[in-house]
Amino acid sequence: MNKVVRKEFFSENVVCLEVEAPRIAKARRAGHFVIVRVDKKGERIPLTISSADVDKGTITLVVQRVGVTSKKLTDLEPGECVADLVGPLGQATDVKKVGTVLACGGGVGVAPLLPIVEAFKKAGNKVVSVLAARTKDLIILEKQIREYSDDVLIMTDDGSYGEKGLITEGMEKVIAREKIDEAVIIGPAIMMKFAAEVTRKHGIPSIASLNTIMVDGTGMCGACRVTVDGKTKFVCVDGPEFDAHKVDFDEMLLRLNGYKDFEKNAYERYNRMQQ
Amino acid sequence: MDKANILKQERETTWRIELRKKIKNKDRTSIERVKMPEADPSERRRSFMEVNRGLTSEAAMTEASRCLDCPTPTCIEGCPVGINIPKFIKNIERGEFLEAARVLKETSSLPAVCGRVCPQEKQCEANCFYTRKLKKPAVAIGYLERFAADYERETGNISIPKKAASKNKKIACIGSGPAGLSFAGEMAKRGYDVTVFEALHEIGGVLKYGIPEFRLPNNIVDVEIESLKKLGVKFETNFIVGKTATIEELKQEGFEGFFVGSGAGLPRFMGIPGENLVGILSSNEYLTRVNLMEANKEDSDTPILKGKRVAVIGGGNTAMDSVRTALRLGAEKAMIIYRRSEEEMPARVEEIKHAKEEGVEFLTLQNPIEYLGDNKGYVRQIRVQRMKLGEPDASGRRRPIPVEGDEYLLDVDTVVVSVGVAPNPLIPQSMPDLKTTSWRTLEVDQESLQTSVPFMFAGGDIVRGGATVILAMGDGRKAANAMDQQLSKNLESSVKE
């Protein structure tokens, strides 16, 4: 159960894992995620299902190394297993034919964006994607995104690939060029906050997929709560996607840092142990 | 023969008559109620060791001899599952501890658990002859129940019940809390092929992720789970029915009967300003991080906030468990903030006593109305409103009302909100034709616990809202009985056709 069958490095710190999970592969829809616990002492972390192969009974996860758990997970080799894998969780993306969709992905946010881009394309929409990262090596899944996009714009902070600039600049460019009916924004919280400001300014309905801290992922703990439109919502069961213009990103940013010192210490300890 | 007559007849067995004659009632009633040996408060407040250490055989036999073996044992009326209390207690008195455990198992699947966590002072012990008529401390029914169950387990004498011939029928049980576990055990005994599906990676529901080890050690629950496995019950963890697979899919895989024991796992918040600040968490999150994820242990990857000044909002068992956990994580100040007075607290009396001994402060007739944080979003203060008691409300408890203008600021660095739970919506959401009540619990027939979907039964907190272990367990047995009857009837009619 839960065996890693394939592993691929998208960049130094972004790893693609294909994991056996036949039931989840069958049940999942775009927008769903899983909770993974790597080993018996491990914590539970949420990861989006980037794609699935129903016949092979596998799901694909794209994981960025940011701390202990993502490191442990991406250190697994094919043939090894994760202790626990549960899903699919969350509400699936509400995919409709709306016209032209602007898909914005920052960093590893492109991984959760991929199934949504695919679904919108298959629903008959025109899809324009803007992918952004600090530098060339961090642009992931470009080929797969191109497969389901009518046009793709790449932005890097340092100009090492595509155009030089932030994701918001790329978005402005597309919006100036054509009429956008809906935007999907996924990436680090700070990026989503500013990207949402762009679409708000232009009156474009937008959804953001939130990556809060989670424990159970089933609505049981409230660790993942955010304020949307003045009301408290649980990202794991009410989301992960919400109206990007109604999310209190400032609060979310503060809450994401809740365990920062602990995480930093744990990561340093883990890296020391590995040496 | 009806229940009352069975009780009478059993009471007239020779050994019980003789035992009654051995000691005069006057002498029995002059024995003092046994005291539970407890770990020293100064030691246990920083450790997860079990607080109650259990009775010795001698102490248990002496306590058992207090029981008068009443002709009309009113204690049984107080037990939600109607355990034959005098019968098991008299077995302890005559030294037949394993027989006592067997009597308990006739009606309860989890006596070692219920002996520890039942609110006895409101149930069996409240209805003991001592409490009712003699105005003396009740026979320590809970301690004795625990004693017999522990004796059976510790001596390695757990009897695996006889199993009926296989019926070749697959049954699904959703959730592995006390409701699900007792349902699964009953059905397995009757020859059904039972699979328990559990969303989390551990089996046991609240018994594992909620109630801390200092009150209910995990290995006690694990032994029960092992017994179920020996009975042939299968467990699938990390499986969320309604998500990982739908009920419809499970039916297609051959499952014929379903029991929903999915609990009331959703935390409630109060909706007051500042409640989403960092450092404010639900008791479910707090307890889950420690009990399920072992965040208190050095080698666990899961973090936990080890607050120095911790306030827990609420007065139930969950609140007591949280505040005592805070102490064990190193809190210098661990406080309960409760809007009514101590008398109205729903927690077990013993937990309140233990909490006080360990140094928990009780701020009663007070209620948080706002949380204030620093510029990093961490909670720093609570605005606390003082309360007074008004007229009784629907629950019969006196309603707390704010004392206008009487509020103050309390310094804290961690807040645990423990103001109640709501039913788990996963199953109702995935089954539109399943009827729910306005409380979002499942609607069931009171007798059979059958839901509005004929092949589906339900019990425990998903039906009752936040209730108790013993009620959940009783529901599991009741539903098993009803489902078995229904499925057997179907079988008969299909044979006739």
Ligand SMILES: Cc1cc2nc3c(=O)[nH]c(=O)nc-3n(C[C@H](O)[C@H](O)[C@H](O)COP(=O)(O)OP(=O)(O)OC[C@H]3O[C@@H](n4cnc5c(N)ncnc54)[C@H](O)[C@@H]3O)c2cc1C
């Ligand atoms: C619904 C959902 C889907 C997600 N999908 C993916 C995915 O497909 N691929 C992926 O790589 N990650 C995804 N994430 C984020 C992922 O869960 C976190 O990166 C992971 O929990 C980090 O764990 P860790 O122990 O490795 O790092 P930690 O030690 O927990 O954290 C290290 C650092 O990362 C920051 N951090 C922690 N959690 C998050 C977070 N959720 N988002 C941003 N920063 C965080 C911390 O502040 C800290 O500084 C998703 C999150 C959610 C809620």
Ligand SMILES: Cc1cc2nc3c(=O)[nH]c(=O)nc-3n(C[C@H](O)[C@H](O)[C@H](O)COP(=O)(O)OP(=O)(O)OC[C@H]3O[C@@H](n4cnc5c(N)ncnc54)[C@H](O)[C@@H]3O)c2cc1C
């Ligand atoms: C901290 C705390 C302390 C308590 N102390 C006491 C006490 O001292 N005495 C007492 O009598 N009672 C106490 N209670 C209450 C008691 O624990 C509950 O009433 C009892 O556990 C309810 O049992 P249950 O089987 O209905 O549900 P639960 O024990 O809640 O178990 C439900 C299980 O179902 C799983 N589940 C939910 N949905 C799905 C799904 N779709 N698919 C698969 N699995 C699913 C959940 O993960 C969970 O494990 C306490 C409760 C808490 C939280």
Ligand code: SF4
């Ligand atoms: S199960 Fe609970 S209520 Fe019943 S006799 Fe035992 S302790 Fe008392």
Ligand code: SF4
């Ligand atoms: S009421 Fe009390 S004394 Fe009488 S049988 Fe029950 S436990 Fe014994």
Ligand code: FES
């Ligand atoms: S992760 Fe626990 S409620 Fe969402």
